[in-house]
Amino acid sequence: MNETSPKPGPENRKLHLGSGGAFQETETSQRSPDDDSDINDFTLRTPPDPIQPSIINTRLNRFYFRFALLGSVLYCIPILFLLFSPRSSNLWLPYLGNGIFICFLVIAILYINRRAADFAGLRTLLIGGMKITVLSIVVSCILILVMLAVFHEKLQQPPVIRIQDGTNGFTSILLFNAIIVNFPGGAFATLIGSIAVKHDQKTDFGNELE
Secondary structure, three states, X not given: OOOOOOOOOHHHEEEEEOOOOOEEEEEOOOOOOOOOOOOOOOOOOOOOOOOOHHHHHHHHHHHHHHHHHHHHHHHHHHHHHHXXXXXXXXXXXXXXXXXXXXXHHHHHHHHXXXXXOOOEOHHHHHHHHHHHHHHHHHHHHHHHHHHHHHOOOHHHOOOOOOOOOOOOOHHHHHHHHHHHHHHHHHHHXXXXXXXXXXXXXXXXXXXXXX
């Protein structure tokens, strides 16, 4: 009894990539189910790994820190003028710094919304604004202590303020202003700015920062 060659069927055909970039069908010999010697023509390529959350968090933290550093510098500019001329008549200058900081924070909220394709979620705006506020307060306190150390001799002149702490009260006043005034002011600016820039006031949904 003569053996007949197997007819070409789906199990005897294999696709391979031709030179022109198109798939071509070729006929292959029939093999048994137990034959594991065949090698696939194609190697499956896995898609690139998505960006890890830790990398995204690092980028966002750098983004917030840059804004916080800029806000702290703007806040400390009037304080620097006060330390150049430490008189009681100039004690309004720290409050000028508070106003500059609040205005800057509103601008930061606008920039966060722009970075999120002008469709940031309310949660994203609030968290971003509060992070910038807290970081700015920490950096501002550090800058104030550095400036007080630089102007220490100048602040040892006859006291113009009744609080005695080695700097004629300026340490207590400036740190109090940087923390107690900037925090509620920053929180208020964050809340108002977030509500103002959000397009859809009926929902909290929106784009997240990456």
